[in-house]
Amino acid sequence: MTQARMTVNGVPVQADVEGRTLLVDFLRGTLHLTGTHVGCDTSQCGACVVHVNGKAVKSCTMFAFEAEGALVRTIEGMAGADGALGPIQQAFRDEHGLQCGFCTPGMVMSTAALLTENPKPTQNEVRAYLEGNICRCTGYNNIVRAVLVASGQDVNLLAAE
Amino acid sequence: MYAFEIERPTTIAAAVAALGFEGAQALGGGQTLIPSMKARLASPAVLVSLTSIPEMRGVCLSDDGMVCVGGATPHALVAVEAAQYFPALAALAGQIGDPAVRNRGTVGGSLANNDPSACYPAAALGTGAVIITDRRRIAADDFFNGMFSTALHEGEIVTEVRFPVAEKAAYVKFHQPASRFALVGVFVAKYADGVRVAVTGASEGGVFHWAEAEVALSGDFSAAALDGLKVNADGMIGDVHATPEYRAHLVKVMAKRAVAGAT
Numbered sequence: 015m016t017q018a019r020m021t022v023n024g025v026p027v028q029a030d031v032e033g034r035t036l037l038v039d040f041l042r043g044t045l046h047l048t049g050t051h052v053g054c055d056t057s058q059c060g061a062c063v064v065h066v067n068g069k070a071v072k073s074c075t076m077f078a079f080e081a082e083g084a085l086v087r088t089i090e091g092m093a094g095a096d097g098a099l100g101p102i103q104q105a106f107r108d109e110h111g112l113q114c115g116f117c118t119p120g121m122v123m124s125t126a127a128l129l130t131e132n133p134k135p136t137q138n139e140v141r142a143y144l145e146g147n148i149c150r151c152t153g154y155n156n157i158v159r160a161v162l163v164a165s166g167q168d169v170n171l172l173a174a175e
Numbered sequence: 176m177y178a179f180e181i182e183r184p185t186t187i188a189a190a191v192a193a194l195g196f197e198g199a200q201a202l203g204g205g206q207t208l209i210p211s212m213k214a215r216l217a218s219p220a221v222l223v224s225l226t227s228i229p230e231m232r233g234v235c236l237s238d239d240g241m242v243c244v245g246g247a248t249p250h251a252l253v254a255v256e257a258a259q260y261f262p263a264l265a266a267l268a269g270q271i272g273d274p275a276v277r278n279r280g281t282v283g284g285s286l287a288n289n290d291p292s293a294c295y296p297a298a299a300l301g302t303g304a305v306i307i308t309d310r311r312r313i314a315a316d317d318f319f320n321g322m323f324s325t326a327l328h329e330g331e332i333v334t335e336v337r338f339p340v341a342e343k344a345a346y347v348k349f350h351q352p353a354s355r356f357a358l359v360g361v362f363v364a365k366y367a368d369g370v371r372v373a374v375t376g377a378s379e380g381g382v383f384h385w386a387e388a389e390v391a392l393s394g395d396f397s398a399a400a401l402d403g404l405k406v407n408a409d410g411m412i413g414d415v416h417a418t419p420e421y422r423a424h425l426v427k428v429m430a431k432r433a434v435a436g437a438t
Binding site for chain 1: 176177178181183205206210212227251273274276278279355
């Protein structure tokens, strides 16, 4: 056993875990933050994307002990304290950027990372950045629209691009 | 996956000591090793994490014109920090996997693993890089020993890689869209003493020099210089994604695009 110590969505946490405990299992199983999803468990699908020290990572392909001392942010940290949707979440809702919703936590976290690096991405930049996040429902167009709306851009102009 | 012990050294010396234990295995960014452990293709008794060693992380330019990358530097950092020194190398790092994978995967891990479809082996062989370990320096030409095999000894750590900056270079990759590895990737680099061409994703032997193209391009650095060459499909990888013949064809197409796009 080892100690996992980190700050998750602003809250310091620590717990005894096995070395082989994946970060996603620590978040879901130990902390009961089940918003982060496990889709493929092989680092293909991106449903498990969270931020570790501000960087998007696949939490199914990182051990909890590797996040020692890190600032971790999950989908639960994207909403306001009163439960109100954050701007990216609101844009996904407004633009129908989800259907079954399974991929959405990872999509939102990847989008947040993208908009930090590139606040006004083009449609192609959005598609390229989200290549590690797989959605089997939407066909991606509404997700791309949602990201562009979240970035404050006029999607009606971009649709004619 | 099976249980294991953890070591988290903060110096190279401590990492080398930890890797001396039987069944110990270095853990870089884990983007290949962790999935392998889940599939029980790897079951180390001790995992020695290399990501808490400050001296193994970072990008700089040496006085003799080489981009020096710490072995535990993630691809995303190379994509940003090497851009001012060696754009082709930065562009290669920025095409590996996807953004989340690039935030974890490391150059040392990629080279030590030597996946036959990985991008970094093409950069190392295509630039004639020097691979520096905890105990010696290995020329890229002597490093790769076929698919998933390298000159590294048991417990030896890639601490730094030095890439000689080319006059002109480019890496062009035909993405395998599901895995985001290279179906075929070609790194072309022009130096004062000749041109180097390294191919990944194509051969069952892993990354290789395309010697005929190097000769042709050293005489005339233009895409047209490759027109008369033909790549033999013998020994090329054949799978559900592409036949050996298709990969052989792509080698030339990617090489021509790399020459045309070299900057």
